[in-house]
Amino acid sequence: MEIKRRSEAATNDTWDLTSLFTDEKAWESGMKTLKEEIDRAPSFKGKLGSGKEGMLETFAWYEKTGILAERLYSWAFLNYAADASDSSNVKRYSLVSQALAQLGANMAYFDPELLAIEDKRVASYLADPAFSSYKVYLEKSRRFKAHVLSEAEERIMALQSEVGSTARTTFGDLTNVDFDFGTIETEEGPKPLTQSTYSSFLMSEDRALRALAYKQFYSAYDKHKHTIARLYEGQVKQDKFSCTARLYESCRQKALFADKVPMSVYDNLIDSVHEALPSLHRYYALRSRLMNLEKLAHYDVYVPLVSGVQKNTPYEEAVEIICKALAPLGEEYVSTLKKGLTTDRWVDRYENKGKRSGAFSSGGYTGKPYILLNYKEDVLKDLFTVAHEGGHSMHSYFSARNNPFFHYDYTIFEAEVASTFNEQLVATYLFETAEDKKTKAFILSKGLDDIVATLFRQTMFAEFEDITHRLSEEGVPLTVDLLREEYRKLLVLYFGPSVELEEVSDLEGLRIPHFYSSFYVYKYATGISAAIALSQKVLNGGEKEKNDYLSFLKSGGSTYPIESLKKAGVDMEKREPVQSALKHFSSLLDEFEALL
Structure with a gap:
């Protein structure tokens, strides 16, 4: 660290x-x-x-x-x-x-x-x-x-x-460069608390350590909450300016227009997830029982559900695992990705001072499809992050080589399918190669956590964005108190009765970088829904299903995302893909409980 x-x-x-x-x-x-x-x-x-x-x-x-x-x-x-x-x-x-x-x-x-x-x-x-x-x-x-x-x-x-772009860049510089979260005293001595190491602390089995890291982390946001609230309001006002100037009915309509995504796709996503909230509440209730806690705190929800399974994966080993998992996509895909992740140096692997937090893929028409990581060997999620960003980069690789410049750039709506698809194949491979029931349960729990993070949580974020933009469009000032109040309502709705929120829990709504790329996060939720459907087709199908998926990756921006996904085998205008993904979550939960 x-x-x-x-x-x-x-x-x-x-x-x-x-x-x-x-x-x-x-x-x-x-x-x-x-x-x-x-x-x-x-x-x-x-x-x-x-x-x-x-x-x-x-x-x-x-x-x-x-x-x-x-x-x-x-x-x-x-x-x-x-x-x-x-x-x-x-x-x-x-x-x-x-x-x-x-x-x-x-x-x-x-x-x-x-x-x-x-x-x-x-x-x-x-x-x-x-x-x-x-x-x-x-x-x-x-x-x-x-x-x-x-x-x-x-x-x-x-x-x-x-x-x-001032609000976005200022938020990034403030939280990634200027914020000093200090250090955390551990049994091994003091360790730095940063945007990247925060996730490691929250996955610790030491509850006191989790609580300390959580409160210390959010104390930095609490000190600057008014500034960040103004930055976010600035982002929403920028969205309103562009929307009004270009004669759109709403900020959301403008955001969805370029991809030709019907407004109903967004609404259907939120409605479908609301209907499935009982299964999410069941997940948190199970987590509470497994951790022997009457009520979960906000800092308890990221601890691995299955303890005692140590998984320390050096970067090179992670690449090997990913390449084996993606074998159903064929030799060209796997060999190209492996070379890119290692000897061709597409990747910036580890955290350094001043580096942007999180991870991303940045591919262009020329040059390599680059990947930024902050890889941690002791966080299994980071292995999936490599696979995720590798999916983006391979999408860029195929798109740039099969389309002219004006047609190569695919939409984010499609991008989140390519990345999450890879995660689904990795999860399947790890489950099938696990040597004992406890390890299988560990992999299942990771799958559950992924769907919680990518489908449920991103939909909650999408709902928050929709609420804040509608309020602003109605002339309501987005004060820090209002933002916290609206975000807390969603926390209560999504986490349910098994989670007891902290006073600072609603400050989470002020720290999400993707809120500065408005109406972006819903694409993670639709992406995992499409990815689950397509990964099952490829894993259970043959040459045609593989080629249909690779053709989707090669299509770039040559058509609209809804149409390109239909050709790959999934219709996102219907509620079925999202509902199927939510049912998949429920079945994983059944399987997990049975293994326990």
């Missing part, structure tokens, strides 16, 4: 960003080229509507510039995420963000001009093979006609985009 400085990290434990730029000098050269293209952007004004050749010329320039901009942003962002305490990383990230905002401002004419072209002429272009690399982009862009503004207004929106 020693937290190293970035400079102390072993080279093989860090990602190799040279697939984007070899060094800072090469990046600066790329920035110089991008600025030249930004200055050149206005010269293409009028060409989109001038005819076939003008449109093709403009799109070719846009593609070249877009790829360069993506590379520049990725290199700067990944360095910033790896060490936000390095001011040079912060500076470069700020510079490229400014440049992208300026590019958007200088291209403010693009969408209005594109959408002003009559449908008949666009239809003729779509039938022309010369437009094959832009066909899907053109088709999708027509849906936004009612929400694209005038050129002058689009320029203002683009210039405002950098300011609009």
Whole structure:
């Protein structure tokens, strides 16, 4: 649990960003080229509507510039995420963000001009093979006609985009860099309490240690609760600004519009989970009995349900386990992923000072599909995190290699299927290879915890986002007291009678980073629902089911997510996938109790 400085990290434990730029000098050269293209952007004004050749010329320039901009942003962002305490990383990230905002401002004419072209002429272009690399982009862009503004207004929106990210970046810097959670005294001596080590403490079998870590952790948020509440209100106000300016009915409608996801999908998710809350309450009641506690505290709900099963998994061993588990996906998938996780250095493995908490995958059209981790050998969840982020990166890998630039980028709605699918295969493999009933029970309990975290909890978060945005849209100020009150209501509803909340428990609503990417978290819940269905198809099927799933990964952004998932074998417009996942949770609970 020693937290190293970035400079102390072993080279093989860090990602190799040279697939984007070899060094800072090469990046600066790329920035110089991008600025030249930004200055050149206005010269293409009028060409989109001038005819076939003008449109093709403009799109070719846009593609070249877009790829360069993506590379520049990725290199700067990944360095910033790896060490936000390095001011040079912060500076470069700020510079490229400014440049992208300026590019958007200088291209403010693009969408209005594109959408002003009559449908008949666009239809003729779509039938022309010369437009094959832009066909899907053109088709999708027509849906936004009612929400694209005038050129002058689009320029203002683009210039405002950098300011609009202030709440998110400030929250990240405040909680990841400035917060000092101190140390925790343990039997082995003092250990640092950080965003990453917090999860390890909450999984400890020592209840006093859990309580201490929990209260000390939230004391930092309590001291800054008014500031964080203002940051979150700022994020919601930014969402409202964009929603109102672009003539959407609500923030949620705007968030779902681009993916062409019906509002009913969101509502059906919440309704289905509400109907299944008795099984979640049963889970917490069982947890209470197993821990010999009359009532669970909020800091008791993450302890492994099965004690005495030690699982310490070095990173390299975790990779081996994951590759064996994913064997049903075929040799190409497994060998590519294994190489990426090890010798090709897609991954930044361990925590260091200034590094962003949590984990993510960041794949682009060029370069490697990078993965940020804060891997802990003693946390089994982190093995699943490697598989999860590996699923994202393989999705990026296949999408970029099977689609043109304008069509490669898949939606988050689809992304959460690819990642959670991998977790399902890993869980199945670990269960089947377990040597005794206690280990099997341990794996089942992990499966239960995953569904609680990914389906139930993310739906609770999604419900909170919906409530806060609706209140703000109705003109209700989002004070710290209101945010805590609404979040506590949901905690009581979801945790049920077996959990006794602490006074600071509702501060959890102020520490969720994903709330700064509004209406994102519901996709985790729909993702695990689709992933459970598709993993069962692949595990119980044959070559066709495997190929259908791989075709889904290769489809990128070539169609809308609901349609691509239908082709893979699951219809997310219906309530059935979510209800089936919830029934799967109930059956796992039955199986777990039987094993005990």
